[in-house]
Structure formats: C-alpha cells, structure tokens
Amino acid sequence: MSKFLKATVATCVLATPVFAEGYGLGREALPEEIQAWDVDIRPGGAGLPEGSGDVWTGEEVFADYCAVCHGDFAEGVDNWPVLAGGFDTLADKDPVKTVGSYWPHLSTVWDYVNRSMPFGGAQTLEPDEVYAIVAYILYSNDMVDDDFVLSDENFAEFEMYNEGGFIVDDRAETEYTIWRKEPCMENCKDSVEITMRASVVDVTPEETAEEEAAAQVEDSTQVAAVAEDAPAQEAPVVAALDPELVAAGEKAFKKCSACHQVGDGAKNRTGPALNGIMGAAAGQAEGFKYSKALQAMAEEGLVWDEANMTAFLTKPREFMKGTKMSFAGFRKESDLEAVIEYLKSHAE
Amino acid sequence: MSDPTQTSRRAFLRGSAAALAGGAATAASAGTPDPLITEVQSWASGLGEGVDETPYGLPIEFESDVVRRNVPWLTADPISSINFTPIHALDGTITPQGCAFERHHSGAIELRKEDYRLMINGLVDTPLVFTYADLERFPRENHVYFCECAANTGMEWAGAQLNGVQFTHGMIHNMEYSGVSLRTLLEEAGLDAAGDLADKWVYVEGADASSNGRSIPMEKALDDVLVAFKANGEALRKEHGYPVRLVVPGWEGNMWVKWLRRIEVMDGPVESREETSKYTDVLADGTARKWTWVMDAKSVITSPSPQAPITHGAGPLVITGLAWSGHGKITRVDVSKDGGITWETARLGKAEEDSKALTRFYLDTEWNGEDWLLQARAMDETGYIQPTKDQLREVRGENSIYHNNCIQTWHITPDGEAENVEVS
Numbered sequence: 001m002s003k004f005l006k007a008t009v010a011t012c013v014l015a016t017p018v019f020a021e022g023y024g025l026g027r028e029a030l031p032e033e034i035q036a037w038d039v040d041i042r043p044g045g046a047g048l049p050e051g052s053g054d055v056w057t058g059e060e061v062f063a064d065y066c067a068v069c070h071g072d073f074a075e076g077v078d079n080w081p082v083l084a085g086g087f088d089t090l091a092d093k094d095p096v097k098t099v100g101s102y103w104p105h106l107s108t109v110w111d112y113v114n115r116s117m118p119f120g121g122a123q124t125l126e127p128d129e130v131y132a133i134v135a136y137i138l139y140s141n142d143m144v145d146d147d148f149v150l151s152d153e154n155f156a157e158f159e160m161y162n163e164g165g166f167i168v169d170d171r172a173e174t175e176y177t178i179w180r181k182e183p184c185m186e187n188c189k190d191s192v193e194i195t196m197r198a199s200v201v202d203v204t205p206e207e208t209a210e211e212e213a214a215a216q217v218e219d220s221t222q223v224a225a226v227a228e229d230a231p232a233q234e235a236p237v238v239a240a241l242d243p244e245l246v247a248a249g250e251k252a253f254k255k256c257s258a259c260h261q262v263g264d265g266a267k268n269r270t271g272p273a274l275n276g277i278m279g280a281a282a283g284q285a286e287g288f289k290y291s292k293a294l295q296a297m298a299e300e301g302l303v304w305d306e307a308n309m310t311a312f313l314t315k316p317r318e319f320m321k322g323t324k325m326s327f328a329g330f331r332k333e334s335d336l337e338a339v340i341e342y343l344k345s346h347a348e
Numbered sequence: 349m350s351d352p353t354q355t356s357r358r359a360f361l362r363g364s365a366a367a368l369a370g371g372a373a374t375a376a377s378a379g380t381p382d383p384l385i386t387e388v389q390s391w392a393s394g395l396g397e398g399v400d401e402t403p404y405g406l407p408i409e410f411e412s413d414v415v416r417r418n419v420p421w422l423t424a425d426p427i428s429s430i431n432f433t434p435i436h437a438l439d440g441t442i443t444p445q446g447c448a449f450e451r452h453h454s455g456a457i458e459l460r461k462e463d464y465r466l467m468i469n470g471l472v473d474t475p476l477v478f479t480y481a482d483l484e485r486f487p488r489e490n491h492v493y494f495c496e497c498a499a500n501t502g503m504e505w506a507g508a509q510l511n512g513v514q515f516t517h518g519m520i521h522n523m524e525y526s527g528v529s530l531r532t533l534l535e536e537a538g539l540d541a542a543g544d545l546a547d548k549w550v551y552v553e554g555a556d557a558s559s560n561g562r563s564i565p566m567e568k569a570l571d572d573v574l575v576a577f578k579a580n581g582e583a584l585r586k587e588h589g590y591p592v593r594l595v596v597p598g599w600e601g602n603m604w605v606k607w608l609r610r611i612e613v614m615d616g617p618v619e620s621r622e623e624t625s626k627y628t629d630v631l632a633d634g635t636a637r638k639w640t641w642v643m644d645a646k647s648v649i650t651s652p653s654p655q656a657p658i659t660h661g662a663g664p665l666v667i668t669g670l671a672w673s674g675h676g677k678i679t680r681v682d683v684s685k686d687g688g689i690t691w692e693t694a695r696l697g698k699a700e701e702d703s704k705a706l707t708r709f710y711l712d713t714e715w716n717g718e719d720w721l722l723q724a725r726a727m728d729e730t731g732y733i734q735p736t737k738d739q740l741r742e743v744r745g746e747n748s749i750y751h752n753n754c755i756q757t758w759h760i761t762p763d764g765e766a767e768n769v770e771v772s
Contacts (some may be wrong), residue, residue, distance in 0.1 A: 270427060
C-alpha cells in the first residue's frame with residue numbers, strides 16, 4: 001500500500017479536492033438494507049455474526065452441501081478445488097494451493113463459504129452451518145482436533161499456516177528496473193532453436209464432425225451395454241409410494257439440491273429441474289443445456305427408468321462418460337433407493 | 349468451394365492452408381475470364397432481404413467460425429469458467445461484444461434494469477442506494493479500455509501448449525465504455541467521513557451468486573475507475589455484467605466486477621478469496637505476490653498465427669497484431685522474423701490518445717516461403733519493454749499462473765502454416 005502511494009500520479013489524484021455538494025441523486029440506504037448486503041468479513045473476523053460450529057456437525061453439513069465437488073475429505077473431485085493438504089508444496093513444481101497450505105486468512109474462508117457457496121445455492125447457509133463447515137475444513141487440514149468448535153469468540157485467535165507467505169507486488173523493483181531500457185534491434189542473440197512445440201503437447205480443443213461422430217458412437221455403445229445389463233422392464237405399474245422412503249429421500253436429496261430443484265415451481269439451475277424425471281426420456285428439461293454425452297444418449301433413446309437411474313446415480317461418470325453432473329455417486333444403497341422414491345413422488 | 353458451413357472446423361482451427369487456397373488461386377490466375385465477373389450472379393440479379401427481416405443482426409453466416417471458444421479441460425464446469433475472444437479473426441481494436449471473452453464464477457445471470465440497485469456504504473457521509481435510472485442522471489464519460497484476465501496466457505508458463513492465438517491470448521477485449529466515474533458516485537455519498545483518503549480502500553461486489561468482490565485502493569478509485577452501463581454504444585451484454593459493471597482501466601479483469609451491486613469505503617482491504625487464494629502469484633521460493641493489479645505491456649501477432657495461416661502464397665504479406673499496457677500508451681512495437689535476433693519496428697494503426705486500450709500494429713512485408721520464427725515486442729510510455737518467457741521465469745519461477753506477458757513465438761513453415769513454439 002505505502003509503495004503504491006509513492007507513485008506521483010496517485011498522490012495527485014488524492015490531492016484533487018473531493019467536493020461535498022452532490023447532485024441529490026439516489027436515496028439514503030436503510031440500516032436493514034445495509035445489514036442485508038454488507039456481510040463481508042475482514043481479517044481478524046470483523047463483521048462476523050454470533051454463532052459457532054463444531055467439526056462433527058461440519059462433517060455432516062460438508063457432506064450435504066460441499067462433498068459433491070470438494071470430496072468427502074476436501075480432497076477435490078475432478079477439477080473442483082482441493083481444500084485440504086498440500087503443505088510445504090508451494091515451492092515445488094505444481095504447488096498444491098489449498099485452504100490449509102495457501103490461504104492467509106481464516107476470515108476469507110468464512111466470507112467465501114457464506115457468500116458464494118454452495119455452488120448453485122449460494123447465500124442459503126445459516127451462520128452456524130458456516131462456522132461448522134469452516135471448522136471441518138480446518139480439521140480436514142489437520143489444523144484442529146476433532147473436538148474443535150469455531151465461534152465468533154475464538155475466531156480472531158486462529159492463525160493460518162501461510163499467513164506470512166505473501167509480499168506486496170514488487171514488480172517495480174524486481175522487474176521494471178530491468179525491463180525499462182533501450183531495446184536491442186540487431187544481433188540480439190547468437191542463435192535460436194525451437195525448444196518446445198504446442199503440437200507435441202496436443203491439448204488444443206478441436207471441433208470436428210468426425211470427432212463428434214466418434215464420441216457419439218462411443219456413447220451409444222455404452223447405452224447398449226447398460227441396456228443389456230439392466231433387467232427386463234416390466235410393464236409400467238403405478239405402484240403406491242412408500243411415504244417413509246419418500247421422506248428419507250427428501251433428506252438424501254439435500255446432496256442434489258445444490259444443483260437440482262424438484263417440486264412446485266422447480267426451475268433449471270446448475271442441473272435440470274427434476275419434476276417427472278422418473279420414467280421420462282432423457283434430456284427433456286426445457287431450456288436446459290445438457291452435456292453432449294447426455295444428448296447423445298438421449299438420442300439413442302435413454303429413458304430414466306429405475307435401472308438406468310440407479311446405474312447413473314451409483315457411478316455417474318461411469319454410466320455417462322462426459323456428463324456435466326459433478327456428483328460422485330451415492331455410496332449408500334439406501335440413500336439411492338430413497339432418492340429415487342422421492343423423485344417418483346414428484347411426477348409431472 | 350464447398351458450403352462453408354459444411355467444412356470441417358478443423359480447417360479453421362488448425363489453419364489448413366490447402367483448405368482455403370482454392371478460391372484465392374482462381375481469382376489470381378489471369379488466363380481465363382473469371383465467371384464471377386463475366387456471368388451475372390444471382391445476387392446481382394435477384395433480391396436480398398428486406399429491412400423488416402432482421403431487427404437486430406448477427407454476423408453473416410460465412411463468418412460463423414468467428415466465435416468465442418473454450419477449453420473444456422481447463423475448469424470443472426462451464427458455469428464457472430472462461431472462453432476466449434477470436435482475436436485471430438478480428439482487425440482494428442474494438443472487440444464486438446458478441447465475441448468478447450467471458451469469465452464468470454457462477455454463470456451469466458439475467459438482472460433487469462428495474463431490479464438493479466447499487467449501494468454505497470461504509471466510511472461515507474451518507475450511505476446511498478441508486479437505481480439504474482439514477483445512474484443515468486449523473487454526468488457521463490466515454491473511454492476505450494482493454495480488459496485482460498490476469499490468467500491470459502497463463503497456460504503457457506510451463507511451455508508452448510495451445511495452438512491458437514485465440515487460446516493463448518484471447519482472454520482480452522477492448523470496448524468503448526459509457527458510464528459515470530466512480531469518483532462522482534463516491535463524492536455523491538461524501539468522503540468526509542473517511543478522513544485521510546491515503547490509506548482508504550473501496551470494496552466492490554457483484555450481485556451474482558459468486559458475489560465476486562475485490563478491494564481497490566482509494567487512489568485508483570478516485571482516478572479513472574468507471575461505473576459503466578454501455579459498451580460499444582449499446583447496453584452491456586448479460587455475460588459482461590448487464591446492466592452495470594465496473595471498469596478498472598489497466599488492471600486485471602477480475603477487478604472489473606460485473607453486475608456491480610455494492611461499493612463500500614473501508615480502512616483496509618477485505619482480503620477476499622479472489623485477492624488471496626486466487627489472483628496471487630507464487631514465486632519460485634513459495635512466497636506469493638499479492639495486489640499485482642496492473643497488467644504490464646504485452647503484444648501478440650494475431651495474423652499470421654496457427655488459426656490464421658498464410659494462404660496466399662509468396663509475395664506481399666500483412667503481419668498484424670495487438671499491443672497493450674496497463675501503464676498507459678503503447679509507444680512502439682517491434683517484430684522479429686528470426687526468433688529475436690533482429691527486429692524491425694512495426695507501424696501503429698492507432699489513435700494517439702488511446703491509453704490502457706488495445707493498439708493495432710502492422711508490418712507490411714513480403715514472404716517468400718521462408719521458415720520464420722515470428723515475434724512481437726511491445727514498448728509502453730514508461731519505457732518498459734515486453735520481456736521474453738525466460739526473463740519472466742528468471743524472476744518469478746515457473747509456478748505462476750497470472751500475469752504472463754511474455755513475447756510469443758509463431759513458427760511459420762514454408763507451406764504457410766503457423767505453430768505455437770518456444771525458442772531458446
């Protein structure tokens with residue numbers, strides 16, 4: 001900051017008088033409005049609401065809302081951020097930058113979880129849930145014991161591992177002094193060799209008709225294989241739903257609700273709305289942009305019958321290579337069964 | 349020529365010279381009369397579309413390959429991701445909104461002007477709420493600025509990786525913004541309550557689910573930051589923050605908060621996620637730079653390049669590209685054809701007053717099938733010369749993601765193709 005102020009331009013700007021008289025536009029913000037929007041948390045915890053959360057509650061809440069993308073142990077699913085581990089890797093090639101190894105302030109974790117998470121359901125967590133999630137993230141980083149309780153009272157005491165790991169932009173001293181000079185125009189070096197070619201790495205996206213067709217063939221093979229494995233379908237019967245199972249499904253559906261809505265007024269969010277999904281042909285939610293993988297399987301006639309839905313929700317990415325759904329799959333058969341029953345209860 | 353819509357996109361993306369050479373060759377051979385001239389063509393005889401056909405037009409179908417593209421393996425989900433401006437196919441300096449890169453963290457939301465509110469609170473004399481209509485009643489300014497994502501060229505740190513200038517340098521756009529200076533709005537709320545402004549900050553925050561927020565020192569906030577509601581003369585596109593976004597000239601794109609909903613005057617930075625865990629630069633020893641806001645001088649040749657190969661054979665060739673600097677004006681761009689041994693100065697096709705805006709450069713030259721290692725090197729009004737990748741690595745190591753403003757090399761082969769390479 002002080003460095004920045006040394007710049008003469010900046011000093012001039014501040015020296016220009018700021019006039020008090022205005023245009024009389026806008027209206028005064030009400031305290032309730034400021035309270036609703038001004039929720040940022042500062043280093044040290046300024047701005048935190050009263051509340052607390054322990055590691056074990058955090059584990060449950062994390063499993064419900066966060067594990068879909070970040071993994072049960074905050075290890076990160078696919079390309080989603082890893083939140084735990086990576087200590088002492090920052091000087092290595094490909095450093096692992098996690099909450100534990102890299103983030104300099106605990107306030108940032110609370111602030112971000114509270115305002116921006118869960119993905120597709122932001123700003124819905126209660127303060128105690130946020131405290132619990134943050135406590136669990138610390139636990140998953142081995143930074144606290146399992147009996148740790150985080151609250152607005154002990155928040156400021158907490159020191160992050162990499163708190164001292166940052167320096168303010170020093171390019172003016174370390175770079176500009178070297179690179180502000182007369183440019184060389186001739187004989188700037190003795191020889192030039194190509195040392196690396198992008199074509200060798202070959203990661204540039206290509207859109208070709210051939211490749212898309214090939215991918216579709218691959219997908220359709222999968223559909224066929226799944227169909228063979230699936231038990232022969234009985235004629236559709238409107239079976240009575242088990243209310244207990246539906247209730248259990250509603251609970252288990254929490255895992256899905258970060259991305260999916262179901263019920264009255266359900267809309268497409270990160271995932272499509274799921275009303276009437278059981279028994280429906282795949283890819284039918286109006287206005288939802290499905291993955292190419294799902295579109296291809298839908299074209300092959302994929303129907304969300306119980307067998308296909310079970311296979312999909314057990315291992316989504318195995319059933320549908322290239323699916324946009326980031327969920328890793330239900331581990332408990334009872335949860336899966338319940339969610340399917342719950343979805344059945346939301347027919348069109 | 350076959351129907352362009354049927355042509356494999358591979359031809360455009362890899363820039364197969366052969367796929368495009370046919371038409372050019374016909375026009376150039378003088379022996380036989382060109383039927384396009386000697387015969388009456390359908391468009392010269394029949395009728396085109398009426399004025400009631402297209403209330404708001406898209407580019408003609410023949411330009412359908414000039415689109416934003418993304419790199420699927422880069423991110424976990426296209427909703428929190430980035431795409432790239434097709435700079436290989438554009439000229440001049442203004443980026444049309446419809447193909448200007450997008451980066452969002454929770455998707456491009458739809459927020460009506462009627463539902464738009466902007467709050468200014470914190471260390472101000474009177475916390476205020478503005479509607480969209482209120483903003484339009486403040487004195488307005490127009491400025492052209494580039495917006496570059498700090499991660500532009502970030503995938504190239506470890507070596508030449510992506511074969512296309514759209515992918516290596518396409519996280520940039522350049523628009524003419526209309527809006528109100530942030531200074532005007534802060535003055536409206538009154539800054540007496542803030543006391544000494546030298547150590548004050550403003551925190552700016554978006555209305556979308558990501559609630560992207562960044563802290564900006566008061567000096568910058570009072571200098572040239574704009575609260576913009578029009579770009580290139582029309583409303584912002586939803587993917588660029590409709591109805592209102594922040595414009596932070598010369599500074600990294602993440603600070604240009606879209607769907608701007610709140611400005612808080614503070615006595616220190618928030619240290620939000622996007623200014624600690626992201627948009628910080630890990631150096632070789634593991635320490636990280638923070639607050640690296642300014643985008644240093646950078647340039648790149650957009651044609652010829654892997655997606656825009658030389659298709660016309662030997663003879664006159666226009667080498668063109670873009671240069672920009674977050675420190676101000678571009679004063680000079682040099683081009684090398686031999687990988688940096690010798691350089692010649694390019695012609696700037698620019699308006700003199702452009703500062704913190706894209707500058708177009710041209711080198712009108714001749715190519716006769718030589719092997720070239722083509723590079724561009726920008727210089728800005730502070731005398732800063734764009735460094736090589738090796739120079740950057742020497743200072744920063746190889747673990748950075750952001751702020752890679754190195755000199756780019758394209759290998760032009762005798763068949764006119766171009767490839768992304770790294771040279772010694």
